[in-house]
Amino acid sequence: xxxxxxxxxxxxxxxxxxxxxxxxxxxxxxxxxxxxxxxxxxxxxxxxxxxxxxxxxxxxxxxxxxxxxxxxxxxxxxxxxxxxxxxxxxxxxxxxxxxxxxxxxxxxxxxxxxxxxxxxxxxxxxxxxxxxxxxxxxxxxxxxxxxxxxxxxxxxxxxxxxxxxxxxxxxxxxxxxxxxxxxxxxxxxxxxxxxxxxxxxxxxxxxxxxxxxxxxxxxxxxxxxxxxxxxxxxxxxxxxxxxxxxxxxxxxxxxxxxxxxxxxxxxxxxxxxxxxxxxxxxxxxxxxxxxxxxxxxxxxxxxxxxxxxxxxxxxxxxxxxxxxxxxxxxxxxxxxxxxxxxxxxxxxxxxxxxxxxxxxxxxxxxxxxxxxxxxxxxxxxxxxxxxxxxxxxxxxxxxxxxxxxxxxxxxxxxxxxxxxxxxxxxxxxxxxxxxxxxxxxxxxxxxxxxxxxxxxxxxxxxxxxxxxxxxxxxxxxxxxxxxxxxxxxxxxxxxxxxxxxxxxxxxxxxxxxxxxxxxxxxxxxxxxxxxxxxxxxxxxxxxxxxxxxxxxxxxxxxxxxxxxxxxxxxxxxxxxxxxxxxxxxxxxxxxxxxxxxxxxxxxxxxxxxxxxxxxxxxxxxxxxxxxxxxxxxxxxxxxxxxxxxxxxxxxxxxxxxxxxxxxxxxxxxxxxxxxxxxxxxxxxxxxxxxxxxxxxxxxxxxxxxxxxxxxxxx
Numbered sequence: 001x002x003x004x005x006x007x008x009x010x011x012x013x014x015x016x017x018x019x020x021x022x023x024x025x026x027x028x029x030x031x032x033x034x035x036x037x038x039x040x041x042x043x044x045x046x047x048x049x050x051x052x053x054x055x056x057x058x059x060x061x062x063x064x065x066x067x068x069x070x071x072x073x074x075x076x077x078x079x080x081x082x083x084x085x086x087x088x089x090x091x092x093x094x095x096x097x098x099x100x101x102x103x104x105x106x107x108x109x110x111x112x113x114x115x116x117x118x119x120x121x122x123x124x125x126x127x128x129x130x131x132x133x134x135x136x137x138x139x140x141x142x143x144x145x146x147x148x149x150x151x152x153x154x155x156x157x158x159x160x161x162x163x164x165x166x167x168x169x170x171x172x173x174x175x176x177x178x179x180x181x182x183x184x185x186x187x188x189x190x191x192x193x194x195x196x197x198x199x200x201x202x203x204x205x206x207x208x209x210x211x212x213x214x215x216x217x218x219x220x221x222x223x224x225x226x227x228x229x230x231x232x233x234x235x236x237x238x239x240x241x242x243x244x245x246x247x248x249x250x251x252x253x254x255x256x257x258x259x260x261x262x263x264x265x266x267x268x269x270x271x272x273x274x275x276x277x278x279x280x281x282x283x284x285x286x287x288x289x290x291x292x293x294x295x296x297x298x299x300x301x302x303x304x305x306x307x308x309x310x311x312x313x314x315x316x317x318x319x320x321x322x323x324x325x326x327x328x329x330x331x332x333x334x335x336x337x338x339x340x341x342x343x344x345x346x347x348x349x350x351x352x353x354x355x356x357x358x359x360x361x362x363x364x365x366x367x368x369x370x371x372x373x374x375x376x377x378x379x380x381x382x383x384x385x386x387x388x389x390x391x392x393x394x395x396x397x398x399x400x401x402x403x404x405x406x407x408x409x410x411x412x413x414x415x416x417x418x419x420x421x422x423x424x425x426x427x428x429x430x431x432x433x434x435x436x437x438x439x440x441x442x443x444x445x446x447x448x449x450x451x452x453x454x455x456x457x458x459x460x461x462x463x464x465x466x467x468x469x470x471x472x473x474x475x476x477x478x479x480x481x482x483x484x485x486x487x488x489x490x491x492x493x494x495x496x497x498x499x500x501x502x503x504x505x506x507x508x509x510x511x512x513x514x515x516x517x518x519x520x521x522x523x524x525x526x527x528x529x530x531x532x533x534x535x536x537x538x539x540x541x542x543x544x545x546x547x548x549x550x551x552x553x554x555x556x557x558x559x560x561x562x563x564x565x566x567x568x569x570x571x572x573x574x575x576x577x578x579x580x581x582x583x584x585x586x587x588x589x590x591x592x593x594x595x596x597x598x599x600x601x602x603x604x605x606x607x608x609x610x611x612x613x614x615x616x617x618x619x620x621x622x623x624x625x626x627x628x629x630x631x632x633x634x635x636x637x638x639x640x641x642x643x644x645x646x647x648x649x650x651x652x653x654x655x656x657x658x659x660x661x662x663x664x665x666x667x668x669x670x671x672x673x674x675x676x677x678x679x680x681x682x683x684x685x686x687x688x689x690x691x692x693x694x695x696x697x698x699x700x701x702x703x704x705x706x707x708x709x710x711x712x713x714x
Contacts, residue, residue, distance in 0.1 A: 016160060017160070017161060017163070017229065020158065020160045020161040021161065021226045023064055023067075024049065024060055024064060024161075024226060025049070027060060027063055027064050027067060027073060027075065028047045028049060028060070028075060030074055032063075032064075032067040032072065032073050032074075033072050033073065033074040034072040035067060035070045035071045035072035035073070036070040037069065037070040037071045037072070038071055038072070038088035038089055039071070039072040039073075039074075039086055039087045039088050039089070040063065040066055040071050040072065040073045040074070040087060040088070040089045040090075040091065041074055041076060041084075041085055041086075041087035041089070041090050041091065041102075041103075041106070042059035042062075042063055042073070042074070042075045042076065042091050042093055043076050043078075043081055043090075043091070043092045043093060043094065043097040043101075044056045044059045044075050044076065044077060044078070044093050044094065045077065045078050045094055046077050046078065047075050047077045049224060049225055049226055050224045051224075052224070052225035054113070054114050054253060054254070055093040055094045055113070056075070056093075057155075057225055057253075057254045057255075058093055058111065058113045058114075058155055058254060059075055059091070059093045060075065061155075061156060061157075061158050061254060061321040061324075062156075062321055062324050062325060062328065063075060064158070064321065065158075065320075065321035065322045065324060065325035066325045066328070068322065068325070069322075069325055069326075069329075074087075081097065081098065081101055081387075082101060082387035082388070082390065082391055083390075084101050084102070084103055084391075085103070086103055087102070087103050087106045088105075088106060088107065089106060089107045089109065089332060090102035090103065090106040090107065090108050090109065091109045091110075091111055092108075092109070092110045092111065092128075093111050093113065095112075095115070095118045095119050095121075095122055096379065097110075098347070098376055099124060099127040099128055099347070099374075099376070100127070100346075100347035100349075100376060100393075100395060101391075107129050107130070107332060107335070107336065108127065108128045108129045108130075108343070109128060109129065109130045109131070109132060109332075110125065110128045110130075110131045110132065110147075111131075111132040111134075111153065112131065112132065112133045112134060112138060112142065112251075113132070113133075113134040113153070113154070113155055113251065114134055114155075114245070114246060114249075114251045114253065115243075115245045115246070115249075115251075116133060116134065116135075116137075116138035116141050116142060116245070116249035116251060117141070117245050117248065117249060118245070119131075119142065120141055120142055120144075120145050121355075121356075122145075123146065123355065123362055123365065123374075123375050123376075123377070124146075124347070124374050124375060124376045124377075125142070125145050125146050125147040125148075126146040126147070126148065126343055126344060126369060126374050127343050127344055127345075127347070127374040127376070128147070128148065128343060129148070129149070129335060129336075129339065129342065129343055130148070130149045130150075130151065130331065130332070130335040131147040131148070131149065131150050131151075132150075132151055132152070132153040132328075132331065133150055133151070133152055133153070134152070134153070134154050134155060134249070134251035134252070135152065135154065135249060135250040135251045135252075135273060135276055135277075136152055136250070136276055137248075137249055137250035137272065137273075137276065138152075138249040138250065138251055139151075139152055141249060148343060149335050149338070149339070151331045151334075151335070153324060153327055153328060153331065154251075154252065154277060154319065154324070155251070155252060155253060155254040155256070155257060156254065156257050156319045156320055156321045156323065156324045157254060157257035157258045157260070157261040157315060157319060157320060157321070158258075158261075158320070158321050159261050159315070159316055159320050161226070161229060162228070162229050162232065162257075162258040162259075162261040162262050163229070163233075163261060163262065164233055164262060164263040164312075165233045171301070172234060172235060172236035172263070172264070172301070172304075173200070173236055173298065173301075174200070174202065174231075174234050174235040174236060174237075175199070175200050175201045175202065175235060175236065175237045175238075175239060175294055175298070176201075176202055176203075176204060176231050176232065176234075176235040176237070176238050176239070176264070177189075177192055177201065177202070177203045177204070177205075177238065177239040177240070177241070178204050178205070178222075178223060178228060178231065178232075178238070178255060179204070179205050179222070179255070180203065180205040180206070180208060180211075188208055188210060188211050188212075188215065189203075189215065189241050190287075191241050191269055191284070191285075191286065191287050191290060192215065192239060192241050192287075192290070193211075193212055193214055193215040193287070194214070194287035195287050195290050195291045195294075196287075196288075196291050197214065197217065197218075199290075199291045199294050199295060200294075200298070201218055201239060201294065202218055202220050203215065203218045203219055203220070204219075204220050204221065204222050204223045204231060205219060205222050206222050207219060228255075228258065229258075229262055232258065232259050232262035232263075232264045233262045233263065233264070235259075235264045236264065236265065236297075236298065236301065236304050237264060237265050237266075237267055237294060237297060237298070237304070238255075238259035238264045238265070238266045238267070239266075239267050239290065239294070240253070240255060240256055240259075240266050240267065240268045240269070241268075241269050242268060242269055242270050242273070246270070246273065247269065247270040247272065247273075249273075250270075250272045250273040250276050251273055252268075252273040252274060252277055256268065256273075256274070256279075257315055257319045260279065260308060260311045260312055260315045261312060261315050261316070263308055263312060264308065265281065265282070265297070265304050265307055265308045265311070266281050267281065267282045267283070267284060267290070267293060267294070267297075268281060268282075268283055268284075269283065269284055269285060269290075270283065271283045277318075277319065278314060278318065279311055279314060279315070279319075281307075281311065282297065282307075343374070344368065344369050344372045344373050344374045345372055345373075346371075346372055346373040346374075346395075346702045346703075347373070347374060347375075347376045347395055347396075348365065348368060348373050348374070348375050348376070348395075348396050348398055348698060348702070349375075349376050349377075349378050349384060349388075349395060349396065349397045349398065350365070350375055350376070350377060350378065350397070350398040350399070350400060351377070351378040351381045351384070351397065351398075351399055351400065351404075352377075352378075352381075352400065352401060352403075352404045353377035353378075353379070354400070354401065355377075357529070357560070357586070358613055359498070359501050360495070360613055361375070361400065362375075363496060363498075363501065363687040363690060363691060364439075364493075364690060364691060364694050365691070365694070366687065366688070366691040367688075367691035367692045367694060367695035368691075368694075368695055368698070370692075370695055371695045371696075371698065371699040371702060372702075373695075373698070373699075373702050378397070381397075381399070381404075381405060381422070381425075382421055382422055382425045384397065385397070385422075385425035385426055385428065385429040385434070386425050386428060386429075388429055388432070388434055389425070389428035389429045389431070389432040389434065390432070391432075393433075394429055394432045394433050394434030394435075395434060395435070396434070396435040396436075396437060396698070396701055396702065397429070397434065397435070397436055397437070398437040398438075398439060398469075399436065399437070399438050399439070399461060400439045400441060401441055401442070402444075402454065402457055402458065402461070405418065405422055405457060406418050406419060406422075406449075406450060406453050406454055406457060407449060407454075409449070409450060409453075412450055412452075412453070415449075415450040415453040416453065418453075419453050419456060419457055419460075422457070422460075423460055426460070426464055427464075430464060435466045435701050436461070436464055436465045436466055437465060437466060437467045437468075437469055437698070437701070438461045438462070438465040438467075438468050438469065439469040439471075440468055440469060440470050440471065440475055440476070440479055441471065441610065441611055442610045442611070443458055443478070443479050443482050443483060443610065444458060444482075455482070458482075458483055459483055459484065462483045462484060462485055462486075463484070465489065466489065466701065467489050467490075467491055467697070467701065468485060468486075468489050468490045468491070469491055469492075469493055469694075469697070470490055470491070470492045470493075471492075471493070471494060471495040471611045471632060472492060472494055472495065472611065472632040472635060473492055473635070474631065474632050474634055474635050475492075475610055475611060475631070475632055476490050476492065478610060478631065479610070491697055493690060493693045493694050493697060494685060494690065495611055495613065495616055495632070495685070495690070496616065496685045496686060496687040496689065496690035497616045497617075497619055497620045497681070497682035497683070497685045497686065497687070498613075498616060498617050498620040498682075498687065499620055499682050499683055499686055499687065500686075500687065501620070501687065502589055502590075502592050502593065502620070503589065503590045503592075503593050504593050504597075504620075504621065505593070506593045506594060506597050507597070508597055508598065510597075511593065511594045511595075511597035511598035512598045514594050514598075515556070515581055515594065515595075515598050516581070517554060517581075517598055520552060521552050521553075521554050522550065522552050522553050522554065522600055522601075522661060522665050522666075523554045523555075523556060523598055523599045523600050523601075524543065524553070524554070524555045524556065524599065524600070524601050524602075524603050524657075525555075525556040525557075525558075525595055525596060525598070525599035525601070525602050525603070525618075525623070526539055526555065526556070526557050526558075526602075526603050526604070526605065527556070527557075527558045527559055527587065527592075527595055527596070527602070527614060527617075527618075528559045528613075528614040528617075529559050529560050529561075529562070530557075530559045530560065530561040530562065530567050530570065530584065531562050531567075532562070532564075532566055532567075534604075534605065534606050534607075535605035535606050535607050535647075536557065536570050536605065537566075537570060537573075538605060538650050538653065539555075539603060539605035539653070540555075540570070540573055540574070540577075540580070541650065542605075542650060542653050542654040542657060543555045543579075543580070543657075544577070544579075545654060546654065546657060546658060546661075547579050550661075553579065553661075554579050554580070554581065555577075555579060555580045555581070556580075556581050556582075556595055556598065556599060557574050557580060557581070557582040557583070557584075558582065558583040558584075558587050558595050559583075559584070559586075559587065560584075560585060560586040561584045561585075567584070571584045583595075592617070592621075593621065596617075596618065596621035596623060597621065599623060600623075600624075600661075600664075600665045600671070601623060601624050601625070601626065601660060601661065601664065601665055602614075602618035602623040602624070602625045602626070603625075603626045603627075603657065604618075604625065604626065604627035604628065604633075605628075605653060606627070606628050606630075606647065607628070607647050607648075608628070608630060608631075608647060609627075609628060609630055609631045609632075609633070610630075610631040610632065611631060611632045612627070612631070612632070612633065615627060615633060615636075616682065616685070618678070619641075619678045619679070619681050619682040620682045622675045622676075622678045622679040622682070623641075623675070623678055624641040624642070624643070624660065624664040624665075624671075624674040624675070624677075624678055625641065625642050625643070625678070626643045626644075626645065626653075626656055626657055626660050627642070627643075627644055627645075628644065628645060628646075628647035629644035629645060629646055629647065630647050636681075639677060639681055640673060640674060640677040641664065641674040641675070641677040641678040641681070643656050643659070643660045643664075644656070645657075
């Protein structure tokens with residue numbers, strides 16, 4: 001059945017708009033999944049047209065245009081992603097789609113039609129044959145990522161559904177805003193919210209929990225996407241408040257083009273995206289400016305009509321979904337023709353994704369492309385295990401830190417339930433042929449709330465893992481004191497330094513100037529996540545005792561704190577001391593060089609640790625280090641720039657600090673030697689070697705050669 005086809009009698013009853021709505025419902029219901037041309041599959045969050053999200057609007061608009069051109073088109077909602085389906089062209093419209101779920105042989109495409117910043121953070125863009133971007137600015141942003149071929153494909157409008165009333169003779173005097181955008185850490189529509197109430201603006205949206213009363217007073221019932229023309233054709237103006245992501249990447253929502261197609265003049269809070277699309281529209285940057293703009297435009301209806309008429313002509317010529325469908329055809333044809341090397345085909349799934357806080361995982365996986373593989377983060381590990389257990393190729397899961405699995409259970413009963421759920425899901429995954437690799441960072445989470453459950457979880461992983469990746473020899477030895485580990489399944493790939501991962505160009509004097517320190521000051525730094533086990537409290541105690549002996553001694557403390565009373569107390573202590581400079585928040589990558597560059601000595605006052613990324617980070621910046629005599633640091637005790645203390649003895653920390661300051665800070669010659677030793681140690685473990693070693697280790701598991709070898713060995 002062709003899109004929107006009806007019986008002759010029904011055709012008389014339905015308007016063109018109603019027929020178009022019916023065609024969209026056919027698309028959603030899967031009735032357009034076959035056609036005379038290729039099969040196209042769109043992965044979307046939901047197919048609920050009553051609450052259509054940007055990815056659904058984009059997929060539906062482009063999908064129906066493709067169906068009109070003879071393609072078989074199907075939209076797959078998130079809860080059915082793991083079931084996949086046959087396709088020649090597979091399009092992910094949301095960043096969390098998984099390219100490993102595309103059918104074999106399909107042309108895999110990512111479509112960053114909006115929120116390009118979220119797409120840019122993905123480490124699996126390399127897995128797509130082609131990446132489509134909603135703007136030229138967005139393409140520029142993605143050009144610095146692992147994405148291969150990049151082409152621009154903007155949002156558009158369905159000019160059959162979104163069209164002026166016929167005849168359009170009734171006066172338009174309304175001002176509408178459809179939907180409410182909520183962004184992390186941002187008020188709801190702050191500019192629209194503060195427009196003075198005398199301005200005739202109506203917002204069609206659901207009330208939100210943190211919505212202010214001034215915006216609540218403007219609310220009307222939300223309008224479903226297919227019914228949006230009923231509002232837009234009555235409105236002289238449409239106010240669109242773009243989120244900061246769209247302002248930065250110049251992507252424009254479909255709603256922008258749809259309002260113009262309906263004859264409603266859009267007003268937006270950024271000129272960049274509209275100008276790039278060739279559509280000059282009125283803009284605002286403040287609430288007061290928006291109110292004045294609405295008032296002045298409504299005073300001259302003829303001016304509105306003239307502006308929107310020219311815009312409508314351009315939208316009909318350059319920004320329809322039919323045109324986008326033809327552009328997609330050209331993109332696919334060109335991409336297929338020009339592709340010389342296909343993207344990696346095998347996925348290594350990993351959990352959890354801690355790349356924002358620590359680039360270790362990105363460094364570890366950087367060599368996967370050389371073995372025809374790519375990393376893909378997993379957001380819900382139990383859902384992943386269950387879904388992959390029914391997939392044709394369950395694949396490999398690499399579990400790192402176990403904190404998110406049980407740590408947030410509210411009590412022992414809940415922890416037991418979560419442990420059972422995880423165990424059952426893992427059993428199904430392994431039974432279906434899935435492979436498990438456990439990267440052993442710590443035996444237990446540092447602040448385990450349910451030690452018995454965490455211990456059982458760790459032993460479960462040790463028992464079920466096909467391979468256990470230890471970050472050092474001593475990591476495996478110390479873990480064996482708590483867990484039963486099969487040494488035949490343990491592989492050691494040492495934690496690398498962070499050489500080349502962070503900016504490191506600022507001079508020592510410039511770094512100190514930024515922090516208000518002089519060249520004569522002796523500066524200690526304790527950097528990293530602020531948690532109880534990291535011993536900041538006792539470092540402050542020891543530091544103040546030493547500071548009484550040496551007026552030139554200063555301490556730098558920086559890192560994201562845990563949300564608890566203890567860290568709040570530590571923050572107060574730091575702020576009350578004139579000799580301590582602190583920043584209790586995440587330190588941006590480009591600022592690490594300031595904190596480390598200003599310091600003479602790094603201090604890790606931890607009470608316990610198995611592996612420490614901060615240790616390797618400090619060496620990357622060439623600092624001598626005082627750390628606990630425990631875990632992987634024991635292997636480095638003989639390094640000239642390393643001094644270890646007894647983690648159970650505060651006096652040991654104090655005396656080790658005192659002697660290290662005397663030897664490696666006060667003595668210029670030994671300080672230079674310690675700096676050189678620290679840098680040499682960092683350079684001796686480059687991230688590239690770690691990535692290569694991991695890729696070499698994981699390749700036989702990706703291809704199944706390890707199982708074949710074991711069978712051949714008998």
